[in-house]
Amino acid sequence: MGAVSPARGARTLSGNQPQQERSRATRLKLLEAAVSCLAERGWSGSTVSVVAERAGVSRGAAQHHFRTREDLFTAAVEHVAEKRQNALKAVAHNLPPVGSPARTRIIVEELVGLYTGPLFRAALHLWVAASDEEQLRERVTALEARVGREAHRTAVALLEADESVPGVRETVQGLLDMARGLGLANLLTDDSGRRERVVEQWAGNIHATLRLG
């Protein structure tokens, strides 16, 4: 175990590499297509075949990567959520000075942005389907917990919030709940005007509450 012969290692690095890369690229195309399909057509309109067609991949190749419909869509939501959160973490390098209200405003905007795009729409369809379907429920519950914990960690890090201070943890949690609620309010109509005003006001409230200034 762990011992790879030089010959085999060399083959992996040369001959198999392009195939592995192609396989990885196919997988990524399927994951991205699955999220946009779920966001646009809901759970009932989202099957492995529909996603394979959208991704320009054969149904067989899709089933090689994802054995079941549940595998494909939970992996897709998790993948896109990770990508969004990594993009959000990258924002940290390009923010106004620590302690400025402008910094808090941008962070709150970005956190709310996690919940107002196609990813949230896709996740919402998956959650609601999971509330009726036993075989989805357990997996989506675990997925939601992982993604939620990660969002919380990202929020705490960006806000440089000190969770050892009583109430700070719950203030950040409530902010993420508000972000989820804003995502829901954006489901049927474009709520961006109202959302912008709520974000501006609550960024100020959060800034004062966390005594970030």
Add this chain to the structure above:
Amino acid sequence: MGAVSPARGARTLSGNQPQQERSRATRLKLLEAAVSCLAERGWSGSTVSVVAERAGVSRGAAQHHFRTREDLFTAAVEHVAEKRQNALKAVAHNLPPVGSPARTRIIVEELVGLYTGPLFRAALHLWVAASDEEQLRERVTALEARVGREAHRTAVALLEADESVPGVRETVQGLLDMARGLGLANLLTDDSGRRERVVEQWAGNIHATLRLG
């Protein structure tokens, strides 16, 4: 038009009264059954027949009251939302003194309660279905706007918030968005422990932000 003969008026008030009452009772049974059906079985599992059976009413009688599936379920969510909000307004007569943190705490708890029961679960199924189904979309969008406005009015009245002060309107809106997000977090698992801590903290934040004390 508008002229009712005394004989007809008299008949309406006497002979037809029990029939009208029965009809009203049947309608109410159907509305309540529709919300619990939607909450438990989702949109795909909710038909007029299923609701009629649950309400102990014939399918014909159900269709006499509600011509289409969309009529029944949008009317049901609106009816139960009105009932919940009226119950919430009644809370106003039995609160701790104006200006006390305990009063704000109870109001925030009650507002969050609007979004964590079967009604919210039912409404969520309807919203998500409406995001895919053209014939539902317009009606549910209008319904959501009416119910949302009413919840906002109730929140402002209970909190005795002065919306002429800049930011107060958005603070109250964000609180209701948070309540919606807490409802969503309760969809797949019992989130009541975490929710209680968030509500306690945010009640304090709202109390300080609105300078209610």
